[in-house]
Amino acid sequence: MFSTKGRYALRVMIDLAQQDSDDFVPLKDIAERQDISKKYLEIIAKEMVRGKLIVGASGKHGGYRLVRRPEEYSVGEVIDLMEGTFAPVVCLACNAEECPRADKCKTLSMWKEFYEIEKEFFYNKKISDLL
Incomplete structure (x- = not known):
């Protein structure tokens, strides 16, 4: 079973991909759109920055954005980072x-067979597939 942390991280990735912009997206905007606590998203976003899935910037025009294009991210790497x-x-x-x-x-x-099927499924599914 996946935790809220992993599921919310996927929602953040999808939200950022939907913005289709090089601009930084404020976390409060993501929190509102996704109906998730901003405080909880701050914890998740920090882990995602450490894992190099997203990049963050502070200040007036700060927020977060994807490092790569949505089709270059697998769902598996997001879940792996957040869930282990x-x-x-x-x-x-x-x-x-x-x-x-x-x-x-x-x-x-x-x-072993189950593990391979599971990994293959999630690593072959891209963030762009979920848009």
């Missing part, structure tokens, strides 16, 4: 220690 790994089980997560039961595990191949 897509791995359905701990042993498939990045940097996971090798499971001592891996050679005997009857379910590992199923989890």
